[in-house]
Each structure stands twice: as structure tokens, then as C-alpha cells.
Amino acid sequence: AEVCSVYVLRSDGVLELFATEGLNPGSVHEASLKIGQGLVGTIASTARPLNLSDAQHHPAFAYLPETGEEIYNSFLGVPILRAGRPLGVLVVQNQAQRNYRDDEVEALETTAMVLAELIAAGQLEGLDKKGAGLDLSRPQRLEGVALADGIGLGYVVLHEPRVLVTNLFNENAEFETRRLHESLGKLRISIDDMLERPDVARDGEHREVLETYRMFANDRGWVRRMEEQIVNGLTAEAAVEKVQSDNRARMMRQSDPYLRERLHDFDDLAYRLLRELVGKPHGPLKEKSTRDYIVVARNMGAAELLDYNGPQLRGLVLEEGAPTSHVVIVARALGIPVVGQVQNVLSLADTDNAIIADGLDGEVYVRPTEEIQSAYSEKVRFRAKRQEIYDKLRDEPAVSKDGVAVNLLMNAGLLMDLPNLERSGAKGIGLFRTELQFMVASHMPRPNEQENLYSAVLEAAGSLPVTFRTLDIGGDKVLPYMRHEQEENPALGWRAVRLSLDRPGLLRPQIRALLKAAANRELRVMIPMVSETREITAVRKLINREVELLTRFGHSVPRRLAVGAMIEVPSLLFQLDELMQAVDFVSVGSNDLFQFMFASDRGNPRIAKRFDPMSRPFLRALRRIVDAAARFDTPLTLCGEIAGKPISALALLGIGFRSISMSAVYIGPVKAMLIETDIARLEQALLPELDKPSGGQTMREFLTDYAAQNGIPY
Ligand code: PEP
Ligand code: MG
Numbered sequence: 001a002e003v004c005s006v007y008v009l010r011s012d013g014v015l016e017l018f019a020t021e022g023l024n025p026g027s028v029h030e031a032s033l034k035i036g037q038g039l040v041g042t043i044a045s046t047a048r049p050l051n052l053s054d055a056q057h058h059p060a061f062a063y064l065p066e067t068g069e070e071i072y073n074s075f076l077g078v079p080i081l082r083a084g085r086p087l088g089v090l091v092v093q094n095q096a097q098r099n100y101r102d103d104e105v106e107a108l109e110t111t112a113m114v115l116a117e118l119i120a121a122g123q124l125e126g127l128d129k130k131g132a133g134l135d136l137s138r139p140q141r142l143e144g145v146a147l148a149d150g151i152g153l154g155y156v157v158l159h160e161p162r163v164l165v166t167n168l169f170n171e172n173a174e175f176e177t178r179r180l181h182e183s184l185g186k187l188r189i190s191i192d193d194m195l196e197r198p199d200v201a202r203d204g205e206h207r208e209v210l211e212t213y214r215m216f217a218n219d220r221g222w223v224r225r226m227e228e229q230i231v232n233g234l235t236a237e238a239a240v241e242k243v244q245s246d247n248r249a250r251m252m253r254q255s256d257p258y259l260r261e262r263l264h265d266f267d268d269l270a271y272r273l274l275r276e277l278v279g280k281p282h283g284p285l286k287e288k289s290t291r292d293y294i295v296v297a298r299n300m301g302a303a304e305l306l307d308y309n310g311p312q313l314r315g316l317v318l319e320e321g322a323p324t325s326h327v328v329i330v331a332r333a334l335g336i337p338v339v340g341q342v343q344n345v346l347s348l349a350d351t352d353n354a355i356i357a358d359g360l361d362g363e364v365y366v367r368p369t370e371e372i373q374s375a376y377s378e379k380v381r382f383r384a385k386r387q388e389i390y391d392k393l394r395d396e397p398a399v400s401k402d403g404v405a406v407n408l409l410m411n412a413g414l415l416m417d418l419p420n421l422e423r424s425g426a427k428g429i430g431l432f433r434t435e436l437q438f439m440v441a442s443h444m445p446r447p448n449e450q451e452n453l454y455s456a457v458l459e460a461a462g463s464l465p466v467t468f469r470t471l472d473i474g475g476d477k478v479l480p481y482m483r484h485e486q487e488e489n490p491a492l493g494w495r496a497v498r499l500s501l502d503r504p505g506l507l508r509p510q511i512r513a514l515l516k517a518a519a520n521r522e523l524r525v526m527i528p529m530v531s532e533t534r535e536i537t538a539v540r541k542l543i544n545r546e547v548e549l550l551t552r553f554g555h556s557v558p559r560r561l562a563v564g565a566m567i568e569v570p571s572l573l574f575q576l577d578e579l580m581q582a583v584d585f586v587s588v589g590s591n592d593l594f595q596f597m598f599a600s601d602r603g604n605p606r607i608a609k610r611f612d613p614m615s616r617p618f619l620r621a622l623r624r625i626v627d628a629a630a631r632f633d634t635p636l637t638l639c640g641e642i643a644g645k646p647i648s649a650l651a652l653l654g655i656g657f658r659s660i661s662m663s664a665v666y667i668g669p670v671k672a673m674l675i676e677t678d679i680a681r682l683e684q685a686l687l688p689e690l691d692k693p694s695g696g697q698t699m700r701e702f703l704t705d706y707a708a709q710n711g712i713p714y
Contacts, residue, residue, distance in 0.1 A: 004091070027067045030066055043078065114168060140366040142342050149359050152315025155354055163275055247267060294317060339359055413436030418461075429661075431469055467637075470511070472496045565583045567587070588622065614642075615698040643661055653682060676713060
């Protein structure tokens with residue numbers, strides 16, 4: 001080639017001409033292109049090579065006069081990929097019009113692999129000064145989404161530690177091919193072994209995944225591509241890594257969730273193969289750390305997180321992950337902070353790097369500076385001290401300054417939540433989300449598994465009340481093993497009680513499990529997403545039929561049965577009288593009620609701060625509910641997020657709520673607020689304010705002022 005140039009992707013998303021042989025040397029560090037711009041930007045954004053005999057007539061061509069490249073017609077550019085992510089672009093050019101041969105493309109790609117390691121290791125001269133985005137020695141602040149509360153400091157444990165391939169080029173292709181096949185053989189045997197394990201043999205879903213793995217491990221196309229790389233001069237490890245990297249790049253372009261999932265499977269398989277080749281077969285991934293650690297992963301299953309659990313696990317950082325991911329649900333139950341959707345963290349963080357996971361603001365600091373570290377350590381100490389105060393409040397009665405008792409309940413959903421009942425001093429479980437068991441399982445929980453869970457919950461609660469909510473699935477809570485159709489508006493779609501009533505095959509076994517588990521004691525069943533009172537009647541009918549059946553077959557049934565509804569859909573606000581008469585209790589699901597009243601998706605970060613549940617319209621709606629419940633003497637609770645924040649809980653007290661349910665960790669802060677609040681005085685101040693015209697202003701400021709003036713901690 002007459003020209004060879006390297007473009008490196010900077011942290012600001014700009015590809016900078018970093019070095020060149022053949023182009024104008026003065027343009028080095030000067031010429032640059034944005035991702036997606038020009039041929040080089042296109043290669044970086046698509047992670048695909050471009051091989052052109054007449055580059056200047058390509059529609060994406062962008063002319064950079066400072067480089068003097070106008071005399072070169074043919075162009076071959078390949079992405080510099082590490083773990084499937086573009087770090088830059090490597091280009092060769094020639095004056096003559098020609099197409100580069102496949103082996104030339106391969107050679108350039110292999111060179112790019114070596115460059116990728118140099119860039120990531122911070123070994124490209126001048127890179128640190130220029131601020132390349134992927135230098136592994138500089139401090140990095142990354143933004144993500146806060147998925148589970150808390151702050152964690154520790155050292156990086158990569159969920160799938162990178163297998164470092166140092167020996168890239170082979171001396172004997174035949175020998176390397178043999179090594180590849182030997183390792184493939186071992187990999188296949190290990191999968192077969194897993195398939196024969198008794199727990200897998202019984203378990204449908206698990207088995208399916210492994211069957212897919214087995215199929216892939218025998219995939220001719222995959223094996224052939226690796227063999228070709230060896231023929232081209234790579235070692236077996238480098239060949240696996242190269243094909244894996246191409247595969248990852250494809251994965252990132254793939255929007256079809258099914259195909260993405262399949263490509264993930266290939267990726268996992270390649271990783272296992274790599275470990276076989278370097279003699280570290282895929283075993284239990286956890287290497288016991290003696291220091292505090294934070295697990296960094298693309299994504300992981302809930303069960304895998306449990307493998308890491310221990311007193312030194314301080315946080316979880318994911319490149320993917322959503323509020324409803326199983327692993328996130330479990331992390332929350334374990335009290336582990338999680339930051340998700342942190343782009344590139346796997347390429348930027350290396351084993352043993354210091355790292356901070358800020359699950360309050362959704363930020364991650366890799367190799368933080370001293371100042372950041374000490375600021376966060378201070379924050380953690382402060383939170384721990386506050387926690388000590390809350391712990392002391394545990395056995396204090398939840399009574400306001402003027403003697404009004406308030407029922408503080410906790411939300412739960414998994415077995416591992418139960419110890420919090422005792423730890424927090426909650427007076428019962430106000431919301432047990434039964435769908436969580438369904439969401440973290442790989443198969444539909446069998447009736448006896450459901451019954452076992454409900455029995456364990458009731459046993460842990462002892463004499464304290466538990467309110468079980470029937471399955472709230474559908475919408476974004478998708479069960480992987482249940483066929484479902486794509487809906488345009490899943491939040492408004494076929495979900496919760498709608499789905500349950502259409503699929504009695506799902507609801508009936510659940511009701512039966514609940515009835516059996518609560519034999520001879522009180523059973524409280526709550527229906528999610530009720531829109532019309534006849535949905536309550538229909539569920540009640542189904543429950544009564546089950547009670548009858550169980551009795552007929554000689555089973556004991558609950559001593560008392562209470563059926564309640566969640567108020568989450570605004571239509572209920574205009575049938576409150578009928579509603580209060582149709583139920584034994586109600587609970588406001590303020591998360592959903594707010595999202596539907598303000599037409600504001602609760603999972604969309606762009607609008608998360610736009611509207612405030614402490615706005616007058618929403619608080620007035622809650623007040624109407626309080627009034628209606630009082631008129632009919634219907635027990636009332638609220639179990640959304642606003643119950644757990646002292647300032648919004650203060651508003652709830654002022655409006656008239658005397659029972660609220662929240663995550664266990666918030667019982668302490670809310671109780672601390674309650675103890676210092678004179679509810680009668682609060683009502684006098686708040687209620688007239690609530691009725692004033694506001695021009696859409698929220699009452700948050702009023703509330704914080706009130707709290708500050710009255711010495712109420714919030
Ligand atoms: C709610 O909507 O407020 C609620 C408590 O239910 P979930 O958050 O499970 O939808
Ligand atoms: Mg809800």
C-alpha cells in the first residue's frame with residue numbers, strides 16, 4: 001500500500017488521524033471525523049470493513065483537504081475492535097484502482113487486533129495527552145442508569161474476566177488447528193455432561209439453552225471461520241477471539257432481540273472455548289476476593305449474582321440491564337447498588353481497578369481520582385451513620401409527635417426479602433409482588449413451588465399481616481418462557497388482572513396455592529391494575545370457587561379472606577364509591593396511578609423529572625381516595641415509591657393516609673420523619689394549601705419548607 005493510516009476514537013466520539021505513512025504528516029492529530037461521518041466514520045459506526053476501488057465516488061466519502069488524499073483511489077479500511085467495540089479504524093490506500101483481496105483484508109484485520117491491544121493498554125504514544133477514550137490507565141466517569149439504590153466502593157471483578165491472548169501468530173497452522181479441535185471436543189463434552197446432570201435433565205428451560213449451545217458447538221460455519229483464521233496465520237486462541245470479536249460487532253448491529261440472544265449464546269460459547277484453550281476451563285467464576293469488590297458484566301442471570309454474594313460484594317455495574325431485569329430485582333432485594341446501561345464499561349474497566357458504583361445518581365467512576373474517592377468514602381460513612389440511627393428506631397412505635405399511630409409496612413417479593421421484616425421493624429408486608437418469583441425463574445413456577453414460597457412468607461411474617469398481590473405480569477414484565485405478542489403500548493396492554501382473567505390456567509393455580517398456604521389463618525389477596533369493579537367481582541368468584549373445591553376435597557382453607565384492589569388506573573377515581581363497596585381493602589399503586597394520570601411513562605428517564613407526584617392534581621386525587629375510603633370504612637394503604645421518601649410520606653400523612661408500604665430500607669427514614677411530625681398541625685397547614693390554585697406548581701417546596709421549619713428530618 002502507498003498509504004497506511006490509523007484513526008483513533010477519542011472519548012468525545014471523534015476519530016482522530018493518529019498516525020500516517022503516506023498522507024500529509026501535518027494532518028496528524030489535526031484531521032478528524034465524527035463517528036458515522038465519511039468512510040472512516042462509517043467503518044467505526046458499522047464495525048465493518050470497507051473495500052473500495054474508487055473511494056472518492058462512494059456516497060459516504062468526506063474530503064479532508066489537509067490530508068492530501070485526493071490522489072488515492074482505492075481504499076481499504078477495517079475497524080479496530082476490542083471485545084467487539086470500535087476503538088479506531090485502520091486504513092490502507094493506493095493510487096491505482098484495485099480491489100483488495102480477501103487475504104489482504106484478513107491481514108489488515110489481524111494488524112488491527114494488535115493495535116486494539118496497544119490502544120487499550122495505553123501504549124500508543126501521545127494517546128493520553130490527546131484523551132483517547134479507551135486508555136485503561138486514566139480515571140473515567142461513566143454515566144448509566146441508577147437501578148438499585150446505594151453507593152459501592154471496591155475493586156473490579158469482571159464477571160467474565162478477559163482471557164488475555166498474547167500469542168497472536170502461529171508457527172504451525174496444523175498444530176493450531178489440532179489444538180482448536182481438541183478444545184472444541186472438550187467443550188462439547190462439557191456441555192453434554194451438563195445436559196446429563198439430573199437437575200438439568202428435568203428442567204425444561206435450562207435444558208433448551210444447553211441444547212442450543214450444543215448445536216452451536218457443532219456449527220460448521222463457526223468452526224470453519226476459526227479454521228480459516230488459523231490458516232491465515234493466527235494461533236487457535238487468536239482465531240477464536242477474532243471470530244468472537246466479529247460476532248460481537250454483528251451483535252451490536254442486531255436489533256432483533258431473538259437474534260441478539262442467539263449471538264449472545266455464540267459469544268458465551270466462544271468465551272468458554274477460549275478458556276479451554278488457555279487451560280482455564282469454565283468453572284465457578286468467582287475467585288474469592290479478600291477486598292471489597294464490584295462485579296462488572298455485560299449482563300448476567302439472577303442466579304449468577306447469588307454466586308458472587310457475600311459481605312464484600314459492594315455493587316454491580318452492567319452494560320445492559322433494566323429496572324425489571326431479574327438480576328436487578330435480586331440485587332435490590334440483597335441491598336446491592338446497581339448501575340446499568342453503562343456503555344463501554346467492559347472495555348474501560350480491568351480486573352482489580354478501583355471503581356465506584358453510584359446507584360443513586362447512576363454514575364460509575366473507574367480508577368477514580370483521590371478527591372472523588374474520598375468524597376464518596378465520606379458519603380458512605382455518612383450513610384452508615386444514618387443507618388445506625390434508623391436501626392435504633394426499629395423497636396420504637398411508629399407514632400407521630402401528636403400520638404397518631406401510622407402503620408408502616410414493607411414491600412417484598414422474594415424469599416430473600418423476608419429477613420428485612422424483622423430487621424426493619426415493619427408491621428407486615430403491604431405488598432408482596434408474586435410476579436417476582438415468576439420473573440426470576442427459568443420456567444413457570446409449579447403450583448407446589450408457589451405454595452412453598454407463600455407458606456415461607458407467612459411463616460416468616462408470623463402474626464403480622466401479608467398482602468399478596470396476584471400476578472402483575474405483562475407490560476414490561478415479560479416472562480421469558482411465556483409466549484407473548486409484541487404490543488404497541490405494553491403499559492396499557494394485556495397485563496395484570498386482564499391477563500389473569502383471560503388465562504385462568506395461570507390465576508387459578510396461584511389462588512389455590514395461596515389458599516392452601518394460608519390454611520387456618522388470614523389470607524389477603526390484592527388485585528393489580530383494576531380498571532372496573534367487575535374485574536374484582538370476577539376474581540372474587542374465581543376465589544370462591546376454589547375455596548369451595550378445596551373444602552369439598554377436605555383441605556383446610558383460610559380462616560378469613562380479604563380481597564382488595566390496587567388503585568392504579570385513573571378510571572377508578574370516578575367510581576370510588578362502588579369500588580370501596582366491592583372490596584375489603586384498597587391500596588394505591590402510586591407508581592402506576594401517577595404514570596397514567598400524567599401520561600408519563602415511569603421507565604422513561606427523559607421525562608422522569610418532568611412531572612412531580614407532589615403536584616396538586618395528584619395529591620388532590622389521593623385525597624379523594626382517602627375521603628372515599630373513610631366514607632365506606634374501607635382500609636386504605638399506599639404502596640408506591642412515594643411512601644418511601646420522607647418528604648412525600650409527609651404529604652401522605654397530611655392528606656390522611658395512616659398506612660403506607662415501602663421498601664424495607666425506607667422504614668427507618670420514614671419513621672424518623674413520623675416521630676417528629678405533629679400530624680394535626682400538618683393537616684391544618686397542608687390542606688388549605690392543597691386547594692389553592694397553583695398554575696401547576698408542585699407542593700414539594702412547601703413540604704420541604706414545612707419540614708425544615710418544624711425540625712422534621714427529611
Ligand atoms: C405501583 O404501581 O405503585 C405499585 C406498587 O406496583 P408496581 O410498582 O409493582 O407496578
Ligand atoms: Mg403497579
